[in-house]
Amino acid sequence: MMRLLLALFAVLFALTAPLAAEDTMPPAPYAYRQLDDPALEAKAQTLMQTIRCLTCQSQSIADSDASMAGDLRSQIRERIAAGEQPEAIRTWLVQRYGDYISYTPRVTSLTWPLFAAPLAILLMAGLLLRKRFGRSGTA
Amino acid sequence: MTAPVPRSAGWTRWLPLALFALFVALVAWGLYFPAGKDVPSRLVGQPLPEFSLPPAADGKPGLARADLAVGRPKLLNVFASWCIPCAAEAPQLAQLAAAGVEIEGVAVRDQKPDLAAFLARYGNPYSRIGADERSTVQLAIGSSGVPETFVIDGKGVIRHQHIGDITADDVPEILAKLREASQ
Numbered sequence: 001m002m003r004l005l006l007a008l009f010a011v012l013f014a015l016t017a018p019l020a021a022e023d024t025m026p027p028a029p030y031a032y033r034q035l036d037d038p039a040l041e042a043k044a045q046t047l048m049q050t051i052r053c054l055t056c057q058s059q060s061i062a063d064s065d066a067s068m069a070g071d072l073r074s075q076i077r078e079r080i081a082a083g084e085q086p087e088a089i090r091t092w093l094v095q096r097y098g099d100y101i102s103y104t105p106r107v108t109s110l111t112w113p114l115f116a117a118p119l120a121i122l123l124m125a126g127l128l129l130r131k132r133f134g135r136s137g138t139a
Numbered sequence: 140m141t142a143p144v145p146r147s148a149g150w151t152r153w154l155p156l157a158l159f160a161l162f163v164a165l166v167a168w169g170l171y172f173p174a175g176k177d178v179p180s181r182l183v184g185q186p187l188p189e190f191s192l193p194p195a196a197d198g199k200p201g202l203a204r205a206d207l208a209v210g211r212p213k214l215l216n217v218f219a220s221w222c223i224p225c226a227a228e229a230p231q232l233a234q235l236a237a238a239g240v241e242i243e244g245v246a247v248r249d250q251k252p253d254l255a256a257f258l259a260r261y262g263n264p265y266s267r268i269g270a271d272e273r274s275t276v277q278l279a280i281g282s283s284g285v286p287e288t289f290v291i292d293g294k295g296v297i298r299h300q301h302i303g304d305i306t307a308d309d310v311p312e313i314l315a316k317l318r319e320a321s322q
């Protein structure tokens with residue numbers, strides 16, 4: 001029985017072996033370590049939760065175990081500890097990777113319809129409702 | 140009381156259906172032609188940021204920004220020994236080096252023995268290799284993975300970015316971009 005279980009585990013491990021290569025480098029100092037100052041750590045966390053991981057593109061770097069995300073977390077914590085403002089770091093990243101890297105959308109010439117659409121729809125709904133009620137009132 | 144007036148006359152009756160059809164078409168478009176996963180660097184067309192990396196391999200110097208602004212175009216190859224497509228592009232890099240192209244390397248998160256084994260196995264087309272142990276330079280130049288290859292002109296300006304491994308079909312384009320950068 002034990003043998004069978006062991007064999008089963010071996011097969012399972014073989015199946016879950018990573019297909020993609022990973023580096024052997026140990027993680028950067030602050031990739032998995034919080035800053036000692038809780039206020040600074042909170043600042044870093046808030047930023048890291050809204051920065052996209054470029055390796056696992058649907059995750060934030062706070063959620064990702066990709067080595068590049070770890071390096072970026074470490075860099076963000078170190079820069080915040082050195083006194084840099086989170087939004088300055090976000091701008092620095094957007095300058096390199098575009099808005100795609102940020103999960104906090106900005107109003108730009110490309111994104112303004114996203115912000116304008118709900119307003120336009122509300123306005124349209126209001127007009128339609130007024131028309132309808134107006135009609136039933138006079139009928 | 141008169142007979143109720145039809146709520147909507149003529150074409151407006153079809154408007155909701157038309158909007159729905161438009162929405163379905165949009166979703167179908169997104170499904171069949173998904174957006175690419177490449178994240179291009181926004182620094183193309185701009186000067187390389189300042190950096191200086193220690194040597195990653197014995198016998199080859201490290202790499203600094205100054206090495207990439209020497210009056211003639213060069214390739215900056217961001218790679219790693221643990222990256223499989225980097226091995227796939229090695230013959231193309233060798234071909235470019237043989238054609239007289241100067242290639243500078245940035246080894247991302249690489250340990251010296253691993254890199255030495257990689258170079259011994261796949262060849263070493265690099266003039267210099269900088270050790271980017273914490274992806275610092277990779278992040279600073281807007282590179283989102285390995286391998287990526289940048290064409291840098293003689294003034295240190297990034298002129299072109301190639302994302303992914305360089306296949307045999309990509310070599311002419313890289314050479315053309317290098318020629319463009321030398322003008």
